[in-house]
Amino acid sequence: MDTIQDQGRYGFQHLGVNPSGAMDIFSSRLANSLLGNDLLTPVIEMHFPAPEILFEQPAIICITGADLSPVINQKSIPINQPVLVNRNTLLKFERLRSGARCYLSILHGLKLEKWLDSYSTNLKAQAGGWQGRKLQKGDNLFFNNEFEFSSLIGNNDFISLKWSANGFDERPGNELRFIKGNEWDWLKDDSADLLCEKFLITKDSDRMAYRLNGKDLKAKKGQLISSAVTFGTMQLLPNGQMIILMADHQTTGGYPRIGHLISADLPILAQLVPGDKISFRPVDLGTAETEMIEQANYLQHLQTTCKFKIENLYANL
Amino acid sequence: MNEKQLHSLSPLGDSAILINFGNAIDETINKRVLALFELLKQSAIKGVRDIVPAYCSLVIHYDPLIKKVTNNITAFEFYSQQINHLLNSENQLTIKSSRSVKVPVCYSTKYALDITNIATERKIPVDEIIQLHCAGKYRVYMIGFLPGFAYMGEVDERIAMPRLSQPRLRIEAGSVGIADKQTGIYPVASPGGWQIIGKTPLSIFNKDAEDPIFFQPGDEVQFYSITEDEFENY
Numbered sequence: 001m002d003t004i005q006d007q008g009r010y011g012f013q014h015l016g017v018n019p020s021g022a023m024d025i026f027s028s029r030l031a032n033s034l035l036g037n038d039l040l041t042p043v044i045e046m047h048f049p050a051p052e053i054l055f056e057q058p059a060i061i062c063i064t065g066a067d068l069s070p071v072i073n074q075k076s077i078p079i080n081q082p083v084l085v086n087r088n089t090l091l092k093f094e095r096l097r098s099g100a101r102c103y104l105s106i107l108h109g110l111k112l113e114k115w116l117d118s119y120s121t122n123l124k125a126q127a128g129g130w131q132g133r134k135l136q137k138g139d140n141l142f143f144n145n146e147f148e149f150s151s152l153i154g155n156n157d158f159i160s161l162k163w164s165a166n167g168f169d170e171r172p173g174n175e176l177r178f179i180k181g182n183e184w185d186w187l188k189d190d191s192a193d194l195l196c197e198k199f200l201i202t203k204d205s206d207r208m209a210y211r212l213n214g215k216d217l218k219a220k221k222g223q224l225i226s227s228a229v230t231f232g233t234m235q236l237l238p239n240g241q242m243i244i245l246m247a248d249h250q251t252t253g254g255y256p257r258i259g260h261l262i263s264a265d266l267p268i269l270a271q272l273v274p275g276d277k278i279s280f281r282p283v284d285l286g287t288a289e290t291e292m293i294e295q296a297n298y299l300q301h302l303q304t305t306c307k308f309k310i311e312n313l314y315a316n317l
Numbered sequence: 318m319n320e321k322q323l324h325s326l327s328p329l330g331d332s333a334i335l336i337n338f339g340n341a342i343d344e345t346i347n348k349r350v351l352a353l354f355e356l357l358k359q360s361a362i363k364g365v366r367d368i369v370p371a372y373c374s375l376v377i378h379y380d381p382l383i384k385k386v387t388n389n390i391t392a393f394e395f396y397s398q399q400i401n402h403l404l405n406s407e408n409q410l411t412i413k414s415s416r417s418v419k420v421p422v423c424y425s426t427k428y429a430l431d432i433t434n435i436a437t438e439r440k441i442p443v444d445e446i447i448q449l450h451c452a453g454k455y456r457v458y459m460i461g462f463l464p465g466f467a468y469m470g471e472v473d474e475r476i477a478m479p480r481l482s483q484p485r486l487r488i489e490a491g492s493v494g495i496a497d498k499q500t501g502i503y504p505v506a507s508p509g510g511w512q513i514i515g516k517t518p519l520s521i522f523n524k525d526a527e528d529p530i531f532f533q534p535g536d537e538v539q540f541y542s543i544t545e546d547e548f549e550n551y
Contacts (some may be wrong), residue, residue: 010366010378014354015530016460016504019367115524124505125464127524182327182335225340226461226468228369228376230333252371252461260330263381285391288331289381296382 004129006042009118013251020120023247026267027065027168031105033299034062036307036309042119044104050093058087058149060107066099073157081164089157099271111142174278176214176265183256195280203274205246216240232261264291328393333378338485346373348412363519371459389429423548430515457536465504465522467532480483484510491516518551
């Protein structure tokens with residue numbers, strides 16, 4: 001499944017319009033940072049098997065997130081590094097090496113229309129992104145800018161530009177940090193202790209939610225009167241299992257919110273796949289915010305630097 | 318009534334604040350929730366991204382990065398202070414008067430997939446089910462689940478039906494359903510477990526409209542019955 005996503009649609013959750021947006025907020029912003037794009041520029045989120053994309057015009061692109069072994073005209077291209085691609089070249093993804101989803105960003109972005117202030121695809125509303133749906137075979141997307149790079153690229157299929165960054169952070173042991181939720185106290189004491197054990201990500205996991213399978217967690221109470229939830233909310237189902245709400249989550253829910261993953265760790269989860277195992281560790285709000293600020297500062301600084309590099313590139317054409 | 322005892326603020330993760338007003342489906346509580354919703358909208362606190370009222374709670378989604386890292390306070394504390402200030406400054410939570418909305422519904426069995434079963438199970442003639450559903454004035458307590466799905470209440474005990482044990486894979490947009498004491502309309506086609514008693518010709522969700530969502534939290538809704546002909550020519 002491949003969709004256009006930005007950093008999410010906000011301001012309409014009171015009307016039941018869920019925010020959507022990129023699953024891995026870090027990698028999607030990284031793709032933009034490395035091109036010096038505005039961090040809110042929409043990107044293409046892709047899953048394996050990923051599409052074949054024919055570039056009819058030259059462009060500078062950047063791929064981040066999962067490593068799907070991208071090739072242009074059969075030759076490997078790097079990820080987490082901008083690449084200048086020539087006209088009439090074919091981008092393919094050969095196999096899934098690591099991660100779950102990758103992001104493709106184009107210098108200056110794609111020609112798209114906003115819906116309710118955002119470019120993100122909302123599949124339930126069939127709105128936003130590209131005609132409100134998944135990308136499909138035969139779609140023609142257009143660049144915001146036309147590029148003229150012939151002096152630079154000559155007859156090459158592509159040229160990798162000279163700067164790069166580290167990709168998303170894989171965490172050994174997949175220990176994810178969370179803030180205790182409003183219904184944390186509903187958990188029985190011995191159940192609270194079980195969160196540091198391993199939970200399996202099941203195959204019923206998608207952009208809406210990750211369903212986990214682990215030891216049964218026991219709650220003192222069951223249903224909650226419906227209340228708002230957020231990306232990363234850990235809900236406890238009546239059967240004792242947990243789900244973690246992801247980018248396409250509903251705006252409200254009626255299951256106890258035992259915790260919320262910290263924003264800085266959501267990208268790690270977004271790059272895990274069914275069969276992977278995770279565990280949880282509670283942290284305080286201060287830690288969560290410090291980590292988030294660090295990530296944001298890093299990406300902002302990178303974006304500024306890369307914008308300058310791109311301007312230099314143009315100056316030397 | 319002591320305002321200060323009626324709400325509590327707590328973090329909903331690292332980017333949102335939950336304000337609880339109690340734990341009940343109750344019109345008075347919901348009115349307070351929506352009054353705070355209006356007040357927060359008007360005060361347009363910088364960095365607030367979304368304000369989501371529900372039956373008896375309200376969540377404020379904020380951008381934690383707006384706050385400069387000063388004074389050693391967390392973004393949660395930073396926003397909580399402003400919200401508490403609003404709550405305490407007694408420019409008072411004014412209860413906005415409800416908007417009245419009339420909604421046509423065709424209760425023909427062509428659309429009312431479950432109405433015959435309800436009639437059998439509750440031993441009430443279909444006509445009376447329609448009458449009971451149309452007699453009530455319903456409050457939109459909250460919108461959630463799907464874009465524009467309004468949770469309205471409360472329906473007459475006699476027609477308060479539980480959700481289907483086996484949800485349908487597809488319910489058409491416009492279908493009017495009942496789940497316990499709530500009634501609601503599917504704004505888009507969706508899987509769902511509410512018992513379907515009719516269908517409205519109105520667009521409850523229209524992505525191309527200036528206001529894509531038909532309902533607003535706090536609306537007062539009344540249904541009226543239309544024939545199949547009226548439905549088709551609506």
